[in-house]
Amino acid sequence: MEIVQIIGIAFVATFIVVLLRQYKPEYTIHISIIAGIIIFGLVVFKLSAIIELLQTLSNKLGVNAKFFAILIKITGIAYLSEFAVNICKDSGESAIAAKVELGSKILIVSMSIPILGALLDTMASILP
Amino acid sequence: MEVQLLFKIAAIGILVAVLHQVLVKAGREDQAMMTTLTGLVIVLAMVVKEISNLFNTVKTLFNL
Numbered sequence: 466m467e468i469v470q471i472i473g474i475a476f477v478a479t480f481i482v483v484l485l486r487q488y489k490p491e492y493t494i495h496i497s498i499i500a501g502i503i504i505f506g507l508v509v510f511k512l513s514a515i516i517e518l519l520q521t522l523s524n525k526l527g528v529n530a531k532f533f534a535i536l537i538k539i540t541g542i543a544y545l546s547e548f549a550v551n552i553c554k555d556s557g558e559s560a561i562a563a564k565v566e567l568g569s570k571i572l573i574v575s576m577s578i579p580i581l582g583a584l585l586d587t588m589a590s591i592l593p
Numbered sequence: 594m595e596v597q598l599l600f601k602i603a604a605i606g607i608l609v610a611v612l613h614q615v616l617v618k619a620g621r622e623d624q625a626m627m628t629t630l631t632g633l634v635i636v637l638a639m640v641v642k643e644i645s646n647l648f649n650t651v652k653t654l655f656n657l
Contacts, residue, residue: 474596474599477596477599478599481599481600481602481603481606484603484607485603485606485607485610488606488607488610489606489609489610489613489629491629491633492602492603492605492606492609492633492636495602495636495637495639495640496599496602496603496606498640498643498644499595499598499599499602499639499640499643500599502595502643502644502646502647503595503596503598503599505647505650506595506647506650509650509654512654513654516654516655534656537655537656538655538656538657540655541651541652541654541655541657542655542657544651544655545648545651
Protein backbone atom coordinates (compact mmCIF):
# COMPACT_ATOMS: atom_id res chain seq x y z
CA MET A 466 0.00 0.00 0.00
CA GLU A 467 2.91 2.35 0.58
CA ILE A 468 3.54 2.45 -3.16
CA VAL A 469 0.31 4.41 -3.65
CA GLN A 470 1.48 6.89 -1.04
CA ILE A 471 4.88 7.21 -2.70
CA ILE A 472 3.38 7.78 -6.14
CA GLY A 473 0.89 10.29 -4.71
CA ILE A 474 3.60 12.31 -3.04
CA ALA A 475 5.73 12.19 -6.19
CA PHE A 476 2.88 13.48 -8.37
CA VAL A 477 1.96 16.23 -5.89
CA ALA A 478 5.58 17.37 -5.67
CA THR A 479 6.00 17.30 -9.46
CA PHE A 480 2.82 19.31 -9.91
CA ILE A 481 3.99 21.92 -7.39
CA VAL A 482 7.42 22.12 -9.05
CA VAL A 483 5.86 22.65 -12.48
CA LEU A 484 3.57 25.30 -11.03
CA LEU A 485 6.35 27.15 -9.23
CA ARG A 486 8.90 26.90 -12.06
CA GLN A 487 7.38 29.74 -14.04
CA TYR A 488 7.06 32.11 -11.07
CA LYS A 489 9.90 31.37 -8.68
CA PRO A 490 12.31 28.70 -9.96
CA GLU A 491 14.44 28.97 -6.81
CA TYR A 492 11.85 27.05 -4.77
CA THR A 493 11.74 24.01 -7.04
CA ILE A 494 14.96 22.58 -5.57
CA HIS A 495 13.54 22.74 -2.05
CA ILE A 496 10.35 20.99 -3.11
CA SER A 497 12.27 18.12 -4.74
CA ILE A 498 14.55 17.74 -1.71
CA ILE A 499 11.61 17.60 0.69
CA ALA A 500 9.73 15.14 -1.55
CA GLY A 501 12.82 12.89 -1.62
CA ILE A 502 13.12 13.01 2.16
CA ILE A 503 9.43 12.22 2.65
CA ILE A 504 9.55 9.23 0.33
CA PHE A 505 12.71 7.96 2.02
CA GLY A 506 11.01 8.39 5.38
CA LEU A 507 8.19 6.15 4.24
CA VAL A 508 10.46 3.20 3.44
CA VAL A 509 13.15 3.69 6.09
CA PHE A 510 11.67 1.13 8.50
CA LYS A 511 11.53 -1.57 5.85
CA LEU A 512 15.14 -0.79 4.96
CA SER A 513 16.30 -1.21 8.57
CA ALA A 514 14.43 -4.53 8.76
CA ILE A 515 16.25 -5.69 5.61
CA ILE A 516 19.59 -4.64 7.06
CA GLU A 517 18.93 -6.54 10.30
CA LEU A 518 17.97 -9.62 8.26
CA LEU A 519 21.20 -9.39 6.28
CA GLN A 520 23.10 -8.96 9.55
CA THR A 521 21.70 -12.13 11.05
CA LEU A 522 22.27 -14.02 7.80
CA SER A 523 25.88 -12.92 7.58
CA ASN A 524 26.51 -13.86 11.19
CA LYS A 525 25.03 -17.29 10.56
CA LEU A 526 27.15 -17.80 7.43
CA GLY A 527 30.27 -16.83 9.37
CA VAL A 528 31.00 -13.80 7.21
CA ASN A 529 33.41 -11.48 9.01
CA ALA A 530 31.26 -8.86 10.79
CA LYS A 531 33.77 -6.12 9.92
CA PHE A 532 33.34 -6.69 6.19
CA PHE A 533 29.58 -6.66 6.48
CA ALA A 534 29.71 -3.37 8.38
CA ILE A 535 31.85 -1.90 5.61
CA LEU A 536 29.35 -3.14 3.01
CA ILE A 537 26.50 -1.44 4.86
CA LYS A 538 28.52 1.78 5.14
CA ILE A 539 29.22 1.70 1.42
CA THR A 540 25.51 1.35 0.62
CA GLY A 541 24.81 4.30 2.89
CA ILE A 542 27.43 6.44 1.15
CA ALA A 543 26.13 5.35 -2.26
CA TYR A 544 22.56 6.25 -1.35
CA LEU A 545 23.44 9.68 0.03
CA SER A 546 25.69 10.60 -2.86
CA GLU A 547 23.08 9.45 -5.37
CA PHE A 548 20.54 11.65 -3.57
CA ALA A 549 22.82 14.69 -3.81
CA VAL A 550 23.91 13.98 -7.39
CA ASN A 551 20.33 13.80 -8.65
CA ILE A 552 19.33 16.97 -6.81
CA CYS A 553 22.30 18.83 -8.33
CA LYS A 554 21.56 17.48 -11.80
CA ASP A 555 17.89 18.48 -11.52
CA SER A 556 18.87 22.06 -10.81
CA GLY A 557 21.20 22.01 -13.82
CA GLU A 558 24.52 21.88 -11.95
CA SER A 559 26.02 18.76 -13.50
CA ALA A 560 29.58 19.90 -12.69
CA ILE A 561 28.84 19.89 -8.96
CA ALA A 562 27.08 16.54 -9.36
CA ALA A 563 30.21 15.10 -11.00
CA LYS A 564 32.37 16.33 -8.09
CA VAL A 565 30.05 14.71 -5.56
CA GLU A 566 30.17 11.51 -7.54
CA LEU A 567 33.98 11.59 -7.65
CA GLY A 568 34.17 12.20 -3.92
CA SER A 569 31.81 9.35 -3.11
CA LYS A 570 33.69 6.95 -5.40
CA ILE A 571 36.98 7.79 -3.71
CA LEU A 572 35.42 7.34 -0.26
CA ILE A 573 33.97 3.97 -1.25
CA VAL A 574 37.26 2.69 -2.66
CA SER A 575 39.18 3.91 0.37
CA MET A 576 36.74 2.09 2.65
CA SER A 577 36.98 -1.16 0.74
CA ILE A 578 40.77 -1.42 1.02
CA PRO A 579 40.66 -3.86 4.00
CA ILE A 580 38.31 -6.11 2.05
CA LEU A 581 40.67 -6.11 -0.91
CA GLY A 582 43.54 -6.93 1.43
CA ALA A 583 41.68 -9.86 2.91
CA LEU A 584 40.77 -11.07 -0.58
CA LEU A 585 44.41 -11.03 -1.66
CA ASP A 586 45.44 -12.90 1.49
CA THR A 587 42.88 -15.66 0.88
CA MET A 588 43.94 -15.92 -2.77
CA ALA A 589 47.59 -16.11 -1.79
CA SER A 590 46.82 -18.85 0.72
CA ILE A 591 44.87 -20.84 -1.89
CA LEU A 592 47.45 -20.61 -4.64
CA PRO A 593 50.40 -23.04 -4.14
CA MET B 594 3.32 15.81 9.07
CA GLU B 595 5.63 15.45 6.08
CA VAL B 596 3.24 16.19 3.19
CA GLN B 597 2.09 19.26 5.09
CA LEU B 598 5.66 20.55 4.80
CA LEU B 599 5.47 20.17 1.04
CA PHE B 600 2.31 22.29 0.91
CA LYS B 601 3.80 24.85 3.30
CA ILE B 602 6.76 25.41 1.01
CA ALA B 603 4.49 25.61 -2.04
CA ALA B 604 2.34 28.18 -0.24
CA ILE B 605 5.37 30.29 0.69
CA GLY B 606 6.63 30.11 -2.87
CA ILE B 607 3.35 31.25 -4.38
CA LEU B 608 2.91 33.96 -1.75
CA VAL B 609 6.38 35.34 -2.43
CA ALA B 610 5.75 35.23 -6.16
CA VAL B 611 2.53 37.24 -5.76
CA LEU B 612 4.14 39.69 -3.35
CA HIS B 613 7.05 40.11 -5.73
CA GLN B 614 4.72 40.96 -8.61
CA VAL B 615 2.68 43.38 -6.50
CA LEU B 616 5.74 45.20 -5.20
CA VAL B 617 7.35 45.36 -8.65
CA LYS B 618 4.17 46.81 -10.12
CA ALA B 619 4.08 49.30 -7.23
CA GLY B 620 7.51 50.43 -8.29
CA ARG B 621 9.42 49.09 -5.20
CA GLU B 622 11.87 46.65 -6.74
CA ASP B 623 14.21 46.64 -3.73
CA GLN B 624 11.43 45.65 -1.32
CA ALA B 625 10.33 42.98 -3.78
CA MET B 626 13.86 41.58 -3.72
CA MET B 627 13.79 41.65 0.07
CA THR B 628 10.57 39.68 0.28
CA THR B 629 11.93 37.10 -2.15
CA LEU B 630 15.09 36.75 -0.07
CA THR B 631 13.24 36.41 3.22
CA GLY B 632 10.89 33.82 1.72
CA LEU B 633 13.87 31.90 0.45
CA VAL B 634 15.60 32.02 3.84
CA ILE B 635 12.49 30.74 5.62
CA VAL B 636 12.13 27.84 3.20
CA LEU B 637 15.85 27.12 3.42
CA ALA B 638 15.66 26.93 7.22
CA MET B 639 12.85 24.37 6.98
CA VAL B 640 14.67 22.33 4.34
CA VAL B 641 17.94 22.32 6.27
CA LYS B 642 16.14 21.00 9.35
CA GLU B 643 14.64 18.17 7.27
CA ILE B 644 18.01 17.41 5.64
CA SER B 645 19.65 17.09 9.05
CA ASN B 646 16.89 14.66 10.03
CA LEU B 647 17.64 12.67 6.88
CA PHE B 648 21.36 12.58 7.63
CA ASN B 649 20.72 11.43 11.21
CA THR B 650 18.42 8.59 10.13
CA VAL B 651 20.86 7.48 7.43
CA LYS B 652 23.74 7.67 9.90
CA THR B 653 21.96 5.50 12.44
CA LEU B 654 20.57 3.19 9.76
CA PHE B 655 23.84 2.45 7.96
CA ASN B 656 25.93 3.14 11.11
CA LEU B 657 28.19 5.40 9.07
